[in-house]
Amino acid sequence: MPLAKLTTIGTGGPARAFAKPASLAELEQALAWAAERGLAVATVGLGSNLLAADQGVDALVLRLAGELANVGTGEGTLTAGGGATNAVCLHAARSAGLGGLEFACAIPGTAGGGVWMNAGAYGSDWSEILVHARVVAAAGAGWLTPAELGLSYRHSDLRHGQVVAEVEYRLTPRPQEEIKATVAELIARRKATQPTNKRTFGSVFKNPDHELGAGRMLEVCGLKGHRIGGAVISPMHANFIENAGGATTADALALMAEARRRAGEQFGVDLRHEVELLGEIELDE
């Protein structure tokens, strides 16, 4: 399976092996299969924060399906498989009159991907709604709290081979109409400022500790519209890289290197990438 088919930017070479476990038992079987062969494991959600190596990924790549993508609601809680999309979770929360997940309406990922990098927007993030996550690895499984997962700004302590199989969110009662209105407003704000209709992987760099965000900084550097191969720095928001047709991961990495160099020269800031890298990718830290 080419990673280009599993990532929103649409780049990346083949995975050594690919499986779609649809239950905890199937997930455990897949992890045991990889462990017997000494093969690394990487889980992919919607691939909306991923840049995978052009030469491929020497690992068993998993995409959770079936029971591992189901969603259910209870009294003030929502439980979801790690592969459940934020859109489906938000829809279920709204139907049950549960608020708190609205901030995730413009984050096109899954529950597992949200935990992995403590995704967030509009002043909220996963650490604020997550009660605990069931993390499964070849060595065993357990439920971990946000503190045990080490959630901080766009970070968790999770490592490849640890699969977020299930999550429980704590939500609060809120009228459906209010949830709908908040979501509509947040999505309209996004569409006005970010290239939501292009092939991207979301924010390229984390916002540095500086009065300017990464996007504004790269805009000041004159990088909007800068193109290498098939990848272009979004003319709409400079902290996004678009696949303008035929882009490779190498094109995106070259743009990232140029952006870091220019931000370093002009602002003395060392930008850190927010996008997750999969496979053998050389990037100066």
Ligand SMILES: Cc1cc2nc3c(=O)[nH]c(=O)nc-3n(C[C@H](O)[C@H](O)[C@H](O)COP(=O)(O)OP(=O)(O)OC[C@H]3O[C@@H](n4cnc5c(N)ncnc54)[C@H](O)[C@@H]3O)c2cc1C
């Ligand atoms: C248009 C656009 C807007 C975006 N806006 C935001 C935003 O506002 N805020 C924000 O934080 N992000 C944003 N993103 C980035 C991205 O959507 C989030 O980071 C999202 O949480 C990634 O989820 P995913 O399921 O797609 O993960 P993937 O991109 O598939 O994977 C990301 C990482 O998580 C790991 N992973 C995924 N699923 C699991 C699992 N079940 N178990 C263990 N590890 C797993 C992967 O191995 C990888 O390391 C945006 C992206 C796009 C394209």
